[in-house]
Every structure is written in structure tokens, then in C-alpha cells.
Amino acid sequence: VSTAFSDRLIACIRRAGSPTCVGLDPVIDRLPAAVRAADPVRAIDLFCRGVIEAAAEHVAAVKFQSACFERYGGAGFSLLGDLIPFAAKRGLAVVLDAKRGDIGVSAEHYAAMAAGFGAHAITANAYLGPDTLIPYLKAGLGVFALVRTSNPDSDAVQGLPLRDGRTVAEMIADHTAALGSRYRGQAGYSDLGAVVGATKAADGRALRARMPNQFFLVPGYGAQGGTAEDIRPLLDDRPECGGGVLVTASRSVIYPAESGGGDWTRGVARAAIAFSTEVRQVIGT
């Protein structure tokens, strides 16, 4: 059995029937009344466990937004170490969205942190150079390098043209593809993937051409404005592997518009099913 992250992710996509990921970005003010507690970390703990149990059979992966936990200091960070294995045990691929980026031994420490928590993959920033991503890969983690993000201001950096005609994002994409070719799983995908925002789909086709063997982590689906149609340009020609994407929805699933009638986790499960169904239709499986 392959231990490569990309192969694990494909197995999870097939189990769920869609390349979908629920983003756990818990914010205390938005939690349902049923999980409110005097201690915010306790409330977030209850909330995340409820979301994970409700969504696990319908989606392939979960993504923890590290910032939402770190803001509660040691107790919040500790909770990541509890929740990540909780999610992994339910058959989910687990991505730690920590966007780390540091050199040498510091990157090794960050990799030890993520692997110690039991995460399968981490998001990382390659501004310090592509080689700074190697420690995570060597630690057995999947990596999603930040290539093109969906926030408006990203154009001011990622969208600028280099002298050689590529954009800054395309340059990072080329680094990702080149380094990633050294870390391929049995299905042919690299364990080094890329974050490519759904709301920048115009650039998506060019990025897919540059990164044919990368999984694209696509945030921003739903509440951030991304739609199923925005995903289409990002797909490769392997629908049986989810088209090489992992589409992430956060607020639209974890804070669903419909409450679920008394049991808040039922609303989450329904939103996860709707999300998975929409994405499956685009992938064509």
C-alpha cells in the first residue's frame, strides 16, 4: 500500500465520491447555540467534532485553518493535536492550513509540528525559495504550495509579469512542478500540490498546463464567491482521480443557511451533501 499523500487523497476522493474538502475555520461568534460553552476552546472543540462527524462520509478531506486555533494560544494549538487524529480516524485526508514558510531547520521544525499532530498535508509559502518546501516532503507530508490565491489584493504580487513573460504565480507554479516531480505517488500525482483560488479561474487553465501532475487545493468555494463553473478550467483529464483538484468550502458548509431543525449537525450534513453533489457534477463522475 502506498504511503504517498497523493495516493491517500485519491483513496479518500473515491470513498467520498467527490474531491471535496470542508474547511474548519471556527469563529466563536458564529457557532451554533448547542456548542456554546464558557470556554471558547471547549466550544470550538465540540463544534469541530460535530462538523467532522456530520461531514465525514460525504467529503474526502478536512482542512484546519491554523489561525483560528492559534489565537487561543497553547490551548487552541493543543486542540489541533486532538482534532486532527479525530478527523483522520474517520477516513478523512487532513490538511493543516498553516501557510508556513521558513528556511532550513525551521522548516524542519514546522514539518515535525504538522506530522506530530498527525496531519497528512500542510499548506506552505514558497517565497523563501522552492527548496524550503523539501523538509515537509521529506517528513512524509503532502504540501500545497501557495501559487494563486483568491483574495483581490493577491494581484499586486502574484499577478505581476516577470521579464520572461511569466507571472509571479506562474513562476511559483513552475518551481512547484519541477520540485514536485521528485515526489510522485503510485497514481502519478505529486505529493507537492498547489493552492489555486477558485475565483481566479481565468488563470486556472494556464496553471493546470504548467502543473499537470499537481493536486490543486481550491479554496473559496461557496461563501467566498467561487462556483462549480470556476473549477472546470482547473481540471485535468482524470475524473477518476477527482480531476486533480480538492475543492474546499468552509462557511457555506460549517455555517449552513438552513439550520437542520433542532439538530445543527443535520444542517451541516445536508450542506456537505449538496456541496459534494455540485462538485461531482462538474467533475463528471
Added chain:
Amino acid sequence: VSTAFSDRLIACIRRAGSPTCVGLDPVIDRLPAAVRAADPVRAIDLFCRGVIEAAAEHVAAVKFQSACFERYGGAGFSLLGDLIPFAAKRGLAVVLDAKRGDIGVSAEHYAAMAAGFGAHAITANAYLGPDTLIPYLKAGLGVFALVRTSNPDSDAVQGLPLRDGRTVAEMIADHTAALGSRYRGQAGYSDLGAVVGATKAADGRALRARMPNQFFLVPGYGAQGGTAEDIRPLLDDRPECGGGVLVTASRSVIYPAESGGGDWTRGVARAAIAFSTEVRQVIGT
């Protein structure tokens, strides 16, 4: 009294007589025998307190490498929340070297984390766009944006030329200067500074011209190969403000070549004095 980070930093530089910073990058294998303990977090705690007490009167600031603490999960992260106030109470400016970079509300969470720990400043990555640095500044933190780092592989990203003739690093420098002009302290320096590696001093003069009101956090002094002469191109014309730099030494101070003869903290104090003296001679105060 100004509450701006830049004004606080200047006061610390004047107290110490040099724009110097000790980098706390504790690695368990390198700790002196006197602080070894069964629990690595306990050993790192004892070590950092010893270094801070030994170095506090000789340097302006300390910089905590977050990765070294995060690798021990919640207990390690919690320790940051103990040690940062410990350092601040001894009159040091405290930088959390966390290199965070995320959008919108996630950046707000990271800012809440750093401010909650009591840090005065944080290092941050602007690849997602300069506006992603605003939440830290709004939270009252100083920020050092990663502009030009000292690791060899950084050339593959930061050193590349844009179509308009600037390098990628110079483009980030211009964003830093523009955004930073909105966050100036009483002395005229911005609370948004820049990380500029000492081993890339050839580029330093150009970066100083683009960022006249920025403090430069200069890592890599000593063990990483940076020398006092590498600092000279980075200086502005205000030696009374440390020349607009904050020079950081880690291994050469916290693991000094000379042991101190029985009391390991004496070796640290001597190394801090030597470091401060060398830097003071370059600044010309």
C-alpha cells in the same frame, strides 16, 4: 509616550547602545548540560530564561523562532506565551518570528495570537498581497515583511526580474514602503519594517533606497555567515536610531564558542557583549 512599535524599538536600541537582537532558536540537542531536563519543553524554558537574563542589558531585542516552540505542540506554543512577557519585562523589544501570511480574518486571528502572547512585532510574508499585512498593524503590532532572505535558494524567487525592471524583492520592498507610510511613529520610522538578510548585502543599498523609513530586521549575523561589514550598505543616515537596522544573531550568541567556565549564562553574556560591540562600531555610535 508613543505606543508605536518603531518608537519602542528606538528606545530599546538607545538603552542597549546598539541595534542588536538575540534570536532564540532553541534546539534540544544543543542546550547546555545545566538546563537538560526530562521534558524538552522544560529544558527550553530554562534555557530561554537564562539567555534572556544574560543578554537583556546588552541587546535591544529578542526574536523568538516560533517553529522551535511549535514543534512541541500545545505545550511548546504555550511556552511562548510565558517567555514573551518574561522578555518584555526585562526591557527588550520582542519579535515573534512566525512568518505568517494569510488573508482577511485569518490574518486577524494570527495578529490576535501574537498580541495575546504580548509580542511587540511579528514577521510576516506578503506573497498573498500587501493588504494582508494590515491586520497586524491594526492590532498595534510592528511587522517585518519578508523582503530579501539570506538563504541561497531565495534567489530563485526573490532575485528574479520583473518586466518593469525591479526584482521580486524590490517589488515587495515598494509595497512595504507604500503601505508602511500609513503607519509611522513619532521618530518618522514606520511600524512596518522589512526582513533583509545580511548575506545579500549587495542588494542592500538598493533596498534601503526604496525603504528609507523602514527598520530592517537583519538575520544571519555570525553563524550564518553575515558580518558587520555586510550591514553597512543597509544603514540609513540616523546612527542615533541604530541606522534603521535591527541586527540579529542566534547561534553565535546562544551557543557561544566559549563556555563561560562553569556558568553557561556567562558565556552567553560575553557573546552578547561582543556582538553588541561589533555592531556598535559599524553603526558608528
